[in-house]
Amino acid sequence: MSSTKKSNHLLKMIASRSVQKSFRIELYAVLFCCMLTGCYQSESGQHEELQEVAIGVTSTYQGEAATYIAKERGFFELNGLNVTLKENPSGKISMRDLIDGVVQIAHVAETPVIYSIMDTSYFKGSGHPPFQIFADKIYSHDIQKIIGRRDHGITEAEDIVGKKVAIYQGTQLDYFFDSFLLEHQILNSEIEIVNMSPEKQIEAIKNGEIDVSVTWEPYSSYIQKELGENAVHIDTDLTYSTLWLSVALNSYASSHPDILAAYLESIKMAQDYIRENPSDAQEILARKTNVPLDVIESLWTEIDFELSLSERMLTLLEDQARWMIRNDLADTTIQNMEELINFGPMEQVHPIGITVVR
The missing domain is CATH 3.40.190.10 (Periplasmic binding protein-like II)
Structure with missing residues (x-):
């Protein structure tokens, strides 16, 4: 099998959720070549330069498992990206890095998103550049x-x-x-x-x-x-669903739709890997978060790693917007939460994950 056919063959096998031990040696050989040459082999068989992208992640959060796996197992490179992870203590710092141009994609929960829109004092200065949500990466209600x-x-x-x-x-x-x-x-x-x-x-x-x-x-x-x-x-009767959103500036998303799609494809591969290789995924997350492995194992079933853009997401964003207004935390309002969403990358990579009624 030629190197071009082998690369395409591996891509198709991974994308179809079949990361198996039988071809891991081949996979890592291809990845090693990618890292050495700084390029990847596209579907057309042409060697292309990896595209640089910085992602703001929260190093203390279990929801980052797919990101760490995509980085460590080379899924970003397979999709043509040379990713730098900027580790922060929270999504609100990643959100600020996004607005300041330090990262191109930020991973953030719903609250900092609503804060940054409805409270102009949340980040220094008003009139920050507009941003958009283009994916939610997890489902959990007990984080x-x-x-x-x-x-x-x-x-x-x-x-x-x-x-x-x-x-x-x-x-x-x-x-x-x-x-x-x-x-x-x-x-x-x-x-x-x-x-x-x-x-x-x-x-x-x-x-x-x-x-x-x-x-x-x-x-x-x-x-x-x-x-x-x-x-x-301390027990609570609250059933609070958590989002872990992928966010980009409007200007970046409009000029780099290919990067957003490649990023989502990489995350999807990592989520498939999590389902098929839970033990390895747990070890990676324990090492990256500096949390004992037995703690990670005990929590593993509390999060579903699945790409989506859902009505649940819109409802939670709307609930928190009302909460801010009710508590006098907002100095502006949002007319329509759906205007924050860019459906394009998800429509290309994982359309079944879109359940927003449009």
Whole structure:
């Protein structure tokens, strides 16, 4: 088999969800050549330069599994991309990097997206360039958790009154925690809020510097493991779905539609790989997030890795927009959430994932 036919053959096998041990040696040989030469073999058989793209990712988030796998297993290169991952502590930093031109694609939850549109003070200066959502990469409804220290007198929700509560502000946790407080009729003024990243919360609650951690997986389970029997998971009746959106500036998307499609094809390959090779995917995520493997394994079924643009996404965005208005956090409004969405790349790569009624 010629090198051109072999490359095309491998691409088709991977795209059809058949990453198998029998041809991994061939796959890695092709990838190694790609990395050495800085080019890839297109469907036409022509050698083309890899296209550079920087992606803002959240290094502390389980939802990035497909991105790390696409990078480590060479799926980006197979689709003609030379990807640089800029690791940030949260999606809100990646969103700011997108607006500042540091990255071309940002991975971000729904709350920073709504903040950046409806609160002009969220990022310094007003009138930032318009952006668009072109994919959601996960489905989950149990990512955020609230963990307290039993020896600090916390056994149930009402016990957090008067306590020091750590939360990473400006992220999806704002909406989640505000809904939790409303559920239990607790006022913000009745607790001491500390703005703290998920990584810092681990040591802070271990050392007793804070009483309660409001964070996301895998760090909430990591905290529970570190505290052992002293950890209290404060239950909530909330069923809060989480989005993990792919966002680009309008100007970039209009001039680089091929890159957005290649990026989505790479993520889709990685999601297929996750389903077929869960053990390897878990090891990669544990290494990249610096979280123990047994913690990652215990959480694996809590996230479905699937590309989509759904009515669920629109509903959650609209709910959070109303939440901002209700809490006087907004200085502008959005008439139609669907105007934020670019359906083009998903229509090309994974049209079955589009369930928005248009």
